[in-house]
Amino acid sequence: MSTTLITNIGELTTNVGSPEGDRFGTLHDAAVLIDGGRIAWVGSADAAPVADEIIDAGGRAVIPGFVDSHSHLVFGGDRAAEFEARMAGQKYAAGGIRSTVAATRAASDDELRARLRGFMDELLAQGTTTIEIKSGYGLSVTDEERLVRLAAEVTPEVTFLGAHVVPAEYADRADEYVDLVTGPMLEVCAPHARWIDVFCETGAFSVEQSRRVLEAGVVQGLMPRVHASQLGPGDGVRLAVELGAASIDHGTYLTDDDVAALAASDTVLTLLPGVEFSTRQPYPDARRLIDAGVTVALACDTNPGSSFTSSMPFCIAIAVRDMGMTPAEAVWGATAGGAQALRRDDVGVIAVGARADLVLLTAPTRIHLAYRPGVPLVDQVWKDGVAVFASPAEVRGTENHGPLAR
Ligand code: NIG
Numbered sequence: 001m002s003t004t005l006i007t008n009i010g011e012l013t014t015n016v017g018s019p020e021g022d023r024f025g026t027l028h029d030a031a032v033l034i035d036g037g038r039i040a041w042v043g044s045a046d047a048a049p050v051a052d053e054i055i056d057a058g059g060r061a062v063i064p065g066f067v068d069s070h071s072h073l074v075f076g077g078d079r080a081a082e083f084e085a086r087m088a089g090q091k092y093a094a095g096g097i098r099s100t101v102a103a104t105r106a107a108s109d110d111e112l113r114a115r116l117r118g119f120m121d122e123l124l125a126q127g128t129t130t131i132e133i134k135s136g137y138g139l140s141v142t143d144e145e146r147l148v149r150l151a152a153e154v155t156p157e158v159t160f161l162g163a164h165v166v167p168a169e170y171a172d173r174a175d176e177y178v179d180l181v182t183g184p185m186l187e188v189c190a191p192h193a194r195w196i197d198v199f200c201e202t203g204a205f206s207v208e209q210s211r212r213v214l215e216a217g218v219v220q221g222l223m224p225r226v227h228a229s230q231l232g233p234g235d236g237v238r239l240a241v242e243l244g245a246a247s248i249d250h251g252t253y254l255t256d257d258d259v260a261a262l263a264a265s266d267t268v269l270t271l272l273p274g275v276e277f278s279t280r281q282p283y284p285d286a287r288r289l290i291d292a293g294v295t296v297a298l299a300c301d302t303n304p305g306s307s308f309t310s311s312m313p314f315c316i317a318i319a320v321r322d323m324g325m326t327p328a329e330a331v332w333g334a335t336a337g338g339a340q341a342l343r344r345d346d347v348g349v350i351a352v353g354a355r356a357d358l359v360l361l362t363a364p365t366r367i368h369l370a371y372r373p374g375v376p377l378v379d380q381v382w383k384d385g386v387a388v389f390a391s392p393a394e395v396r397g398t399e400n401h402g403p404l405a406r
């Protein structure tokens with residue numbers, strides 16, 4: 001198997017910290033050896049082993065590939081007009097999901113697949129090497145099965161979200177729809193999925209209905225994660241913690257009791273800055289959460305309604321600018337935090353034995369991801385040790401971002 005050494009790395013974020021030291025595991029003048037799909041060595045560039053191929057990072061920064069633990073990438077249509085209306089003052093309501101359901105049902109497998117593959121390329125070009133994808137725009141047995149099956153073609157992190165909203169044909173019969181989700185729909189979807197999710201929110205599913213959905217998924221071998229407290233406070237966090245969910249996502253409106261329960265649990269809180277940006281809701285105070293001891297991840301929640309961004313750098317910039325996270329905390333949340341939200345220890349870190357998923361930035365520090373918002377800073381990306389993206393030469397210049405010498 002051939003080896004690749006990435007050397008002359010000005011700032012390497014490994015996320016391998018010691019409790020008493022820098023928990024982001026930052027190294028300077030570092031090198032990383034890739035052997036096959038895995039990381040084989042990490043250390044000082046001076047002491048680097050020989051390798052078949054050498055990549056000179058030129059003093060720039062390297063971070064783990066982003067781990068985006070929340071997306072809804074299999075859908076038809078778009079909702080640009082809804083976004084435009086919202087920017088003109090209209091409030092976001094989960095009911096918009098139903099218009100995407102209609103467009104998704106009308107799309108063929110090949111149409112959905114082609115779009116999904118386009119999104120996968122879009123993700124790699126922005127440094128995301130692990131992606132979770134949810135169903136939830138089919139809401140019938142056959143359509144939900146299509147969505148989880150198509151998602152499973154591109155990622156192992158597939159989530160069955162049949163309980164996204166109650167579809168129009170079950171209006172006023174929500175409990176019957178929950179029977180369908182926990183019965184025949186789950187039966188055909190579970191073989192393609194790793195996770196079970198529910199939108200536990202006023203206007204979607206009650207805490208009792210949500211409990212039924214999650215518990216039925218667990219019986220089929222799926223692990224729970226929960227959408228909650230997006231539109232207002234509710235009982236979803238309590239339920240997620242009680243069931244040992246890997247993550248509760250959104251958390252825009254958290255009570256002090258929610259925060260205390262999360263801090264005392266293994267459940268990650270996944271914040272979705274793109275949602276607040278695109279719905280004009282208030283940004284959650286990540287500082288309050290981190291200071292209380294909550295593990296905070298960041299994800300894009302790419303979907304045509306509440307957040308149609310797939311850019312982790314954009315979400316990092318918002319988290320730093322408007323949610324009180326330091327750049328290092330935000331990068332951790334978008335890498336190691338996402339991995340924890342997916343209960344993965346082979347991604348989100350640059351450590352011997354981990355998958356060789358790495359991003360070389362065009363910039364000298366990870367701070368630049370927030371400091372230079374909207375600028376394409378992803379220069380090269382490796383996934384499982386394979387070079388999967390290189391930026392066009394004309395945006396490669398590092399001198400744009402500041403001096404590289406430390
Ligand atoms: O994560 N919260 C529910 N589901 C999506 C929104 C989907 C949509 O508006 O289409 C979310 O924000």
Ligand code: FE
Pocket residue numbers: 070071072227301303
């Ligand atoms: Fe979502």
